[in-house]
Amino acid sequence: MICIDQSNNDNFQIWNKVSNGTLKLADLQANGMPSQCTVPVLDTPVVALTLGGDADSAVEINWQDVTNAASYSVEQSTSEFSGWAIIASPTASFFEATGLTTLTGYYFRVKAIGEENSPYSVVKFITTE
Numbered sequence: 089m090i091c092i093d094q095s096n097n098d099n100f101q102i103w104n105k106v107s108n109g110t111l112k113l114a115d116l117q118a119n120g121m122p123s124q125c126t127v128p129v130l131d132t133p134v135v136a137l138t139l140g141g142d143a144d145s146a147v148e149i150n151w152q153d154v155t156n157a158a159s160y161s162v163e164q165s166t167s168e169f170s171g172w173a174i175i176a177s178p179t180a181s182f183f184e185a186t187g188l189t190t191l192t193g194y195y196f197r198v199k200a201i202g203e204e205n206s207p208y209s210v211v212k213f214i215t216t217e
Contacts, residue, residue, distance in 0.1 A: 134160065134198045134209035144190040144217050150182045151209060157200035165195045168211055190216050
């Protein structure tokens with residue numbers, strides 16, 4: 089969150105808080121802090137999600153970085169429509185899912201996490217060897 093205090097014309101103060109759930113726009117306004125705040129919105133979904141790997145029980149998951157993302161939520165399921173579970177929250181745009189059962193189909197999706205979360209990526213499917 090970025091806030092600029094313009095109460096003293098040339099004396100601008102910038103307040104930057106990394107998204108950790110402890111500071112919200114309403115808190116700033118309630119405490120007399122500047123109201124000229126902007127919240128980086130992650131309205132762009134994760135794109136270019138790819139799955140790969142040659143191991144029997146692991147899948148490499150890669151995607152493009154999302155601007156202003158603090159981390160990502162990687163989710164996995166054996167059904168496209170239910171049973172989604174968060175398996176990792178990496179800060180980089182890749183993750184290796186391990187401990188998978190051989191000859192089993194898995195669905196994966198990813199979303200960016202920030203002060204506002206992005207939409208989910210497209211769902212990708214892979215069967216382990």
